[in-house]
Amino acid sequence: MIDRRLFLAGATGLAAGPAFSAGAPAPGIFELRQYTLKGGTRAAFTRLFEQQFVASQNAVGSHVLAVFRDLDDSDRFVWMRGFTDMEARKAALEAFYFGPVWQAHRTEANAMMIDSDNVLLLKRVSGVAGPKLLAGRGVIRIAIHRLRDVDPAAFAAFFEARMQPAIRAAGGDVAATLTTEASANTFPRLPVREHDPVFLWIAHFPDEAGEQAFDERLRTMAGWRDGIAEALLPALMQKPEVLRLVSSMAIPDLG
Numbered sequence: 001m002i003d004r005r006l007f008l009a010g011a012t013g014l015a016a017g018p019a020f021s022a023g024a025p026a027p028g029i030f031e032l033r034q035y036t037l038k039g040g041t042r043a044a045f046t047r048l049f050e051q052q053f054v055a056s057q058n059a060v061g062s063h064v065l066a067v068f069r070d071l072d073d074s075d076r077f078v079w080m081r082g083f084t085d086m087e088a089r090k091a092a093l094e095a096f097y098f099g100p101v102w103q104a105h106r107t108e109a110n111a112m113m114i115d116s117d118n119v120l121l122l123k124r125v126s127g128v129a130g131p132k133l134l135a136g137r138g139v140i141r142i143a144i145h146r147l148r149d150v151d152p153a154a155f156a157a158f159f160e161a162r163m164q165p166a167i168r169a170a171g172g173d174v175a176a177t178l179t180t181e182a183s184a185n186t187f188p189r190l191p192v193r194e195h196d197p198v199f200l201w202i203a204h205f206p207d208e209a210g211e212q213a214f215d216e217r218l219r220t221m222a223g224w225r226d227g228i229a230e231a232l233l234p235a236l237m238q239k240p241e242v243l244r245l246v247s248s249m250a251i252p253d254l255g
Helices: 004-008 042-052 086-097 101-110 152-169 208-219 230-236
Strands: 029-037 063-070 076-083 113-127 139-146 174-180 198-205 241-247
Touching: 029 042, 029 086, 042 063, 042 076, 042 101, 076 086, 113 152, 113 198, 139 208, 139 230, 152 174, 152 198, 152 230, 198 208, 208 241
Parallel strands: none
Antiparallel strands: 029 076, 029 113, 063 076, 063 241, 113 174, 139 198, 139 241, 174 198
């Protein structure tokens, strides 16, 4: 586990890094972060995070894209942040995690966290994974496929050709896809799942009933794996990890 105090270090100055502005490039690098909290603390942790750690991260270029409530785990806190590129990520995290905000709030937040190491470092494949998609009303469904030794580009092509039509036929609309960013972690004091390559897709549903109806239809879809290349099989040996999430706060779009 990381030193949880690093998570809580923040920055108050606005000069350390620019925020995304209208017309600026969308993030190219993403982190999907899942924290395990002590029982009964999620509401308090979410409130602390939103009050203290959103604006201070955005100010230095570590852009909070969404803060979620996990519908299937009351002790899970999920959030995403984005960066222009890996070098921008390094600069932003150094500014944030070695800044002064943690000094005022680390004791309170540390008391609520059990684990904060479940982190995927990702890059864009298709679509736009920004606040307009992630932080709006409704349910966000993220399906995470573990690739093992499967080539990410080959799996992305298989997804587009075979899986996405099945998702569409079940009533889903894939809004964005991401895969593991394979370059070295430029801020190693915060570990990521470097040896667990993944491909994930994101869909939005207007409400929980709509997402559940889609899930039921998707489970009955048959035949979409027939005749696939043997090299892709390791990525389909286990069911994907599915996160069913609701945004807990409105976040302005990146422009």
